[in-house]
Amino acid sequence: MTTNADVPEGLNGVGATALGVAALRAQESRRPDRLFDDPYAQHFLDAVDPATSPWAVAETPGDVDFLRLTAEQVALRTRFLDQALLHAAQDGCDQVVLLACGVDTRAFRLPWPTGVRVFEVDFADVLAFRDTVLTQHGATSTCQRVEVAADLREDWPRTLIEAGLDPTRPTAWLAEGILYALPPEATDLLLERVTAASAPGSVLALDHVEDSELLRTTRAEISAELLDLWQGGPAEALDTWLARYGWRPSVHDATEVAAHYQRPTPAAFAPERADTGHAWLATAELP
Template identity: 70%
Template sequence: MASQPDLPEQLTGVGATALGVALLRAQESRRADRLFDDPYAQHFLDAVDPAASPWAAASASTEQGFLHLVAEQVAVRTRFLDQTLLEAAQAGCGQVVVLACGVDTRSYRLDWPAGTQIFDVDFADVLAFRNAVLAQRGAAVPGNRISVATDLREDWPHAVTEAGLDPRQPTAWLAEGLLYALPPAAADLLLDRITATSAPGSILALDHAEDSELLRAARGELSAELVDLWQGGPTDDLTTWLTRYGWRPTVRDIAEVAARYQRPTPAAFDPERDGTGRGWLATAHLPQQL
């Protein structure tokens, strides 16, 4: 029997929220009314010693605590971002870049148009862990997937272009679960680099969320090191921020998108509950230059 891959350091602290997302995607995939199907998500949880991660040790129930607060948000944003990326690829974005992909499996589970290239970007050990788990479970490696080992704090655009991304062609970018974990200057740098590596016609898909008293308390109950997970992201609202860099954004409240999918407002962003904040899903297009 093959040995289990070691859990990388980048998935043991704040970065381990990738395993929390995997847990919620696995649960959503078991629902009769699921918004998406991720047949790989449970594999990552099965590969992790519960002592190594609070997420792997979490109860299968999401009836309380942090997982309950964000379960619907993860389900809704996954469906929304899946659809956005597929529509972008069908509209001519032949390159898709998943930033800080963690254990994301979109390159495996979505029905991409022929010829679409998917660039999964993260630390080398995170990619190795994900790829090893999937290989051990017999998942066939998609021919259109390219793993790019790099650090988003470094010159990651160089790494992605060296791996084959053509910045002269339109790209669909995904920044999921990322903005709120960045301090403002880092968020600005990320968007500046995305913009500089994007051809006209490119599309950016992302989510963002305010921290709140409710979320901070729930994170603290799960793990003390997760309390500082939220670093704020951009100081401007998303529409102003994206427009300043030349993008044409459409920003939707998470409650609006949830209602579209016939789901309740995610608990962490329900204005009828005390101590909540707001959450958003956004798409942005880079227009043709005049």
């Protein structure tokens, strides 16, 4: 068993929220009415020295206000994005790209159609940390899996294509927990690169969160670094932004998705509170 592992450099700062999300995935997986099952999520928390990560200190995610407020949103987005990727794969996207995958386990826990290749893109040390934990717990992938060590601030499409992605065939892309950590110009560059590497019929699945007084307050309780690393994301509405790059979007407010899954509106986005914002889940197809 892996215990007291060092947190990789790529999981410091805003990237370290991947461990917080793992805690929430583990919590959701323990619910009898769970929206998904991630049998590996808790292993990442167990592998981390609590002295190196605020996410590993709390006995339950509810002990950290930021996690308590975002727990339902993470559960909703995980289920929504799981289904979006599986539907895209079933409809012919046999290439799936998980951007900044962190400690994502979709290549291991989802029932992928035969022949699907999942490309997992992140820093090399993050991929190594995740693989060490999963290997020591006997995890087996349910698809063809390709790890791509790359920095999204650099020329990652070239690295991805060199790893085997075929830009002439439809691809399902995942941008989970990314947009709000980027300034507007960086989100534009990200979408420009995704679009350039996409063939007609490709699908993009993503989430976005509007910052708010409540989220800023609870992030500040964890660290100033986490507070400052939220950069706002696209400068325009998601549907307008996606359409500007040629995608055909379908955007859903978190309250709408919560009602669909018979869950309460996430506390961080409760419309009756003046100090909350909005969260969205979206898919888009390239005609």
